[in-house]
Each structure stands twice: as structure tokens, then as C-alpha cells.
Amino acid sequence: MKIPFKAWVLVADGERFVIYENHGDTELIDLRTVDAGSIRNPPDHLQGTDRPGRLSDAAYRQKSAVEATDWHVFEKTHFAEQTAAHLNAWARDKRFGDLVVIADPRTLGTLRSHYSAAVQETLLGEIGKDLTSKPVNQIEEALTRM
Numbered sequence: 001m002k003i004p005f006k007a008w009v010l011v012a013d014g015e016r017f018v019i020y021e022n023h024g025d026t027e028l029i030d031l032r033t034v035d036a037g038s039i040r041n042p043p044d045h046l047q048g049t050d051r052p053g054r055l056s057d058a059a060y061r062q063k064s065a066v067e068a069t070d071w072h073v074f075e076k077t078h079f080a081e082q083t084a085a086h087l088n089a090w091a092r093d094k095r096f097g098d099l100v101v102i103a104d105p106r107t108l109g110t111l112r113s114h115y116s117a118a119v120q121e122t123l124l125g126e127i128g129k130d131l132t133s134k135p136v137n138q139i140e141e142a143l144t145r146m
Contacts, residue, residue, distance in 0.1 A: 001125055001146040002026040007098035008034065010087065011139060013132045014076025014107050017083050020136070021096075029140045037083070080107045084114035091118035099123050100143065104130035 003009065009020040009031060016038035024030030056062075080103075090096060099119065103111060105128045115123070127146060131139050 001100065001143055003029050003100060003124070003143055004098050006096070007100065007124065008096040009100045009102065009139070009143065010083075011131050012080070012083055012101070012103040012107055012111070013130050014073075014079055014104070016132055018132065020139070029143055031136050031140055037086075076107070077110055080110035081114055084111045084119075087111075087119050088114070088116040091116060091122055097122060100125050100127070102127040102129060102131050102139070102142070104128070 003022045003026060005022060005025055007022045009022065011018050011020070016036070018036045019034045020031035021034045022029055023032050087099070091099075099122045101108065101111060101123070103126075108126060108128050112126075125146070127142065129142065131142060134142075
């Protein structure tokens with residue numbers, strides 16, 4: 001994948017994101033941090049206290065369990081939506097000209113569904129991998145291999 005000079009690279013998962021800017025050229029990528037964000041998202045059992053609900057069906061004299069909300073997954077989705085909102089605002093303000101998104105598949109799907117037209121116009125490509133915990137040189141290598 002050819003990453004032009006000054007292109008932004010978003011590396012994200014459901015709990016953190018880092019935005020890099022390419023200070024190199026298309027042949028030699030040199031990523032530098034522009035912005036970052038994260039949330040504290042404890043496991044589900046520490047977030048939810050209620051038991052799953054139950055529905056009563058009087059006609060059949062039975063009760064059915066309602067699936068419990070997984071608050072951990074809910075927070076990851078919400079964080080991805082907020083990250084997309086940041087991207088949309090930055091694209092609207094023309095803070096970047098080209099964009100590459102690297103995110104785990106679930107986060108990438110959430111981001112995609114919230115891209116504005118301005119973000120879609122700048123999007124050079126997407127990579128469905130979780131590289132948020134990797135050092136910058138490994139992210140640069142992943143980009144050059146694509």
C-alpha cells in the first residue's frame with residue numbers, strides 16, 4: 001500500500017486509537033503520532049449488576065429469559081462510534097487529505113458504518129487487524145506489505 005506524505009493512519013480497537021501522520025514518502029514510511037485516545041473498559045461482570053430479565057407468557061404459562069447486555073462489548077462499540085465521529089469532524093475540517101484505517105474486524109465494521117462522505121472520499125484503504133499494541137515500526141512494516 002502506498003501511503004503518501006502527510007497521510008493519516010488510524011490504528012484502533014474498541015478501547016484505544018492512535019492516529020499517525022506519514023512524514024516519509026510512499027517508499028519509506030515514517031509514522032509520527034498526531035493524536036491518541038482510550039477508555040477504561042473493565043470486564044462485563046464488573047460493569048453490570050442486574051440479572052438478565054424474564055418475560056412472562058401468560059397464554060402458555062411459561063417464562064422466558066432475556067439475553068443479558070454485555071456492557072464490555074457495548075462500550076467497545078460506543079468507543080468505535082466516537083472515534084468515527086472524531087474522524088468525521090477532522091475530515092470536515094480538512095485536517096488530513098488521505099486516510100488509512102487499521103482496526104480489528106469488529107471495530108472496523110463499526111467505523112465503516114459511521115464514516116461520513118468526507119471520510120469516504122479520503123479513504124485509501126483499510127486493514128482488518130488489531131495492531132494497537134504493536135510498536136510503530138511493525139505498523140510501518142504491515143503497511144508496506146499490503
